[in-house]
Amino acid sequence: MKSTLHFLALGCALAVSATASLANTGRVDFAIGDVKAVGADGRSRPLAKGAEVASGETIDTGSGRAQLRFTDGAQVSLAPQTQFRIDDYKFAGQADGSEKGFFSLLKGALRTITGAVGRSNRDNYRVSTAVATIGIRGTEYSVAYGNSISVTTGEGIIEVCNAAGCLILNSGETARVPDGNTRPVMTDKKTEIPPPPAAPRPSFAMGDETDGEGNPIALAGLGSSSSSISYTVPLPSGSGGLGQVHVTNSGTAAGGLLGGAVNFGGSGELTSFIDGSTPANNLTSGTLAESGSDGIIGWGRWTSGMMGGSSPLITMSYVANVSANNVTATSIVRGYASFASTAPVVTSGGTVVATGTPNSVTGTLNVNFTNMTGGGTLSYVLNIPVLSQIFTINGSADQYSGAGFLGTASTITSSGSGCSPSCTGIIPWANAIQGFFTGSAAERAGANYMFQTGAAEKVSGAVVFK
Numbered sequence: 001m002k003s004t005l006h007f008l009a010l011g012c013a014l015a016v017s018a019t020a021s022l023a024n025t026g027r028v029d030f031a032i033g034d035v036k037a038v039g040a041d042g043r044s045r046p047l048a049k050g051a052e053v054a055s056g057e058t059i060d061t062g063s064g065r066a067q068l069r070f071t072d073g074a075q076v077s078l079a080p081q082t083q084f085r086i087d088d089y090k091f092a093g094q095a096d097g098s099e100k101g102f103f104s105l106l107k108g109a110l111r112t113i114t115g116a117v118g119r120s121n122r123d124n125y126r127v128s129t130a131v132a133t134i135g136i137r138g139t140e141y142s143v144a145y146g147n148s149i150s151v152t153t154g155e156g157i158i159e160v161c162n163a164a165g166c167l168i169l170n171s172g173e174t175a176r177v178p179d180g181n182t183r184p185v186m187t188d189k190k191t192e193i194p195p196p197p198a199a200p201r202p203s204f205a206m207g208d209e210t211d212g213e214g215n216p217i218a219l220a221g222l223g224s225s226s227s228s229i230s231y232t233v234p235l236p237s238g239s240g241g242l243g244q245v246h247v248t249n250s251g252t253a254a255g256g257l258l259g260g261a262v263n264f265g266g267s268g269e270l271t272s273f274i275d276g277s278t279p280a281n282n283l284t285s286g287t288l289a290e291s292g293s294d295g296i297i298g299w300g301r302w303t304s305g306m307m308g309g310s311s312p313l314i315t316m317s318y319v320a321n322v323s324a325n326n327v328t329a330t331s332i333v334r335g336y337a338s339f340a341s342t343a344p345v346v347t348s349g350g351t352v353v354a355t356g357t358p359n360s361v362t363g364t365l366n367v368n369f370t371n372m373t374g375g376g377t378l379s380y381v382l383n384i385p386v387l388s389q390i391f392t393i394n395g396s397a398d399q400y401s402g403a404g405f406l407g408t409a410s411t412i413t414s415s416g417s418g419c420s421p422s423c424t425g426i427i428p429w430a431n432a433i434q435g436f437f438t439g440s441a442a443e444r445a446g447a448n449y450m451f452q453t454g455a456a457e458k459v460s461g462a463v464v465f466k
Contacts (some may be wrong), residue, residue, distance in 0.1 A: 025054050025089050026070035033064015033080075058085040058106070072099065074115030079144075079193045082108025087128075095119045103127045109144035109193045111337060132162040132177040132184060140335070142191040142364075149177040152191035152366070154335035160184040171334055172366050190366050192381060269293070269300050270318050282308050286316065290358050292340055297444040298322040299462045301342040303352075314350055317342045317462040319446030321438040327403040329442040330372060336365040336445050336465035344386040344461040346453075353457055356386035361463045365445055372402045380407060380433060382449055386459060389416030391423065393432055393449065403442065407433040412451055420454045 028035075028051045038044045040056045053059065053068060061082045068076045072091040078084055083106035091099045094116075101117035105127055118125030127134075131149045140154030151158060151174065158169040164183035169175050174191060177184045263272045269291035273283045286305025291298065302316040341361035346354040362383045369376030376399035384391040391414050397407025409432035412423035425432025427450050435447025443466060450460040 024071060024091070025052070025086065026068050026074075027052050029067040029069050029075070031064065031066040034062040035064045035066045036060050036062070053086060055086050055089050058083055061108070070101070070115055070117075072101070072115035072117045074101070074112065074117065076110055076112045077193075079109040079111075082110060084108070084110060089117075091115075091117055095121075097121065100124045101126070105129050105143065105145050107145060109142070109191070111140075111142040111193055113140050131180050132160055134158060134160050142193060142335075144191050144193065148179065150187075150189070150191040151175050151177075152335065154337075172368060190364065190379060190381070193362070193364070264293075264298065264320075264322055270298065270302075270320055279308060283313075283316070284309065286313060290342060293322050294444075295322065296439040297446050297464050299340060299342055299446065299464050301345070301462070314347055315345045315352060315460070317345070317448060317460060319435065319448060319462045319464055321436075327372065327437050327439070327442045329437075329440075332367045332369040332372075332376070332437060332442045334367060336367065338363045338463050338465050341463040342461045344384050344459055346386055346457050346459050348455075348457045354387055356384070356461075360385050361461060363463055363465070365447075365465055367445075369399050374399050374402065378405060378407070380447075382433070382463065384449070384459065384461070387416070387418055387453075389414050389418050391418060391451070391453075391459065393425075393451065395425075395432060397433060397435075403437040405433075405435055405437075405447075406431050409433075409451065414453075418453045418455070422454055424452050426450055426452045426458065 028047050028049055030049050031047045031051070035047045036044045037047050037051075037053055037057045037059055044060075047053070047059070047066060059066060059068065059078060059082075061078050061080055063080050065080050065082075066078045068078070070076070070089065070091070076084065085104040085106060087102040087104055089101050089103075091101075099117045101115075101124065103126070106129075114125070127143075129145050129149060131145070134143075134151055141158060142152045142154070144150045151160060151169070153169050153171055153173060157171075158173075158175070160167045160169065160175045160177060162177060162184065163181050167175050167184040167186065169186075174187050174189065175184045176187045176189075263270070263274075265271050269288055270283075272285070283302075284306065286302035289301045289303045291300030293299075297319060298321075299319045300317070302313060302318075305313040305316070307313055307316075338361065340359050343358045344356035344361060345352060363381055365378055365380050367376070367378040369378070378397045378399070380393075380395055380397060382393040384393070391412060393409050394411045395407050395409040397405040399405050406427070408430065409423075409425045412425070412432065413419055414423065424430065427434050427448070432451050433447050433449045435445060437445045445465040446462065447465075448460065448462050450458060452458055
């Protein structure tokens, strides 16, 4: 029996014209690689940032990826090797009963934040495959479809149904549906969105770079603010949601959740860090290669400078709380997706071997911190393109010091020969990732990663999530 996959969703409306046109459907937020739209007549056209999409078209990402923004406010991020068809879409600026959003995921994987269509009538929103029926009552989910389906909800409740039965999933839970006639089952393996292609991203002009919701990311030297920010975070070190640096100094790794005076420039870039308890950790000067900030969390990379006033830096990536507002959540049980990263850097024997591309690292966090006193866990996946291959880290992390986490790597694999014979985490105690949550209700997370390749080269960088 053939069944369909339905996504029934809630969200926020975006006022638009009711005319039946391309602009009444959606636009491309970004497109990387050979992304195209294929019409019902088989004709195709390339898609780039700002291009409009219409009902009846199939978006084919090929080896690239794309993000669509529909006029009801919904966003759909499409992974490589994905075909996503807009079967029938209509939104007149408000949920008046005439709105509808019918789509088909023909193959591949997507992540979406839903919009206004389906808000008042869930039957008006549907994504179809040949395997299952899924009703979405939340605002965010991920789905991967090949011969079977894997679905993970970020927030809300998912109901997975087919001819064999139904299954309810709460936030952070995952279901696998082997086929249309086998009952959906729970699984601990989260839905994995394939990594982006290894090819460098195109350069961006000022104002082009955006976060996962299309908001501009302020880049160092390009921000509109000219004032600097300086605040002191509480000691002792690691007291949660403070700031974090990772340093590669003469070929050795150091770093962690640090307490002290953290100073930022007018665009949210780190300018210095003074550790009141450990002067050897002080970072007072350096050459800033890249940085970004969304006003809540900041990230960046130094390519030179001094540590502790006497030890020369080789490279340093950081993530830090730039708002001086620590986590106010009492629990964190939800999924996070990456929206920016520093360029991965490879070092060997105190020398930089290779530098990747900024904002090329992708990943997810699935978090279960039921209270902020410590003891919770999370699972994570990072995809890191560097050295002409993609390194993938799968692992889990333990909560400590409230909003902080430290994680081991269950597996580190590579699309090339980089992990021959094996890759290992080398953050203190053989971990591969260390990070923290920040912002009201823990709306952001930041982490540093560091691991060693099979050739004993160190790979490090920073990534931020929302």
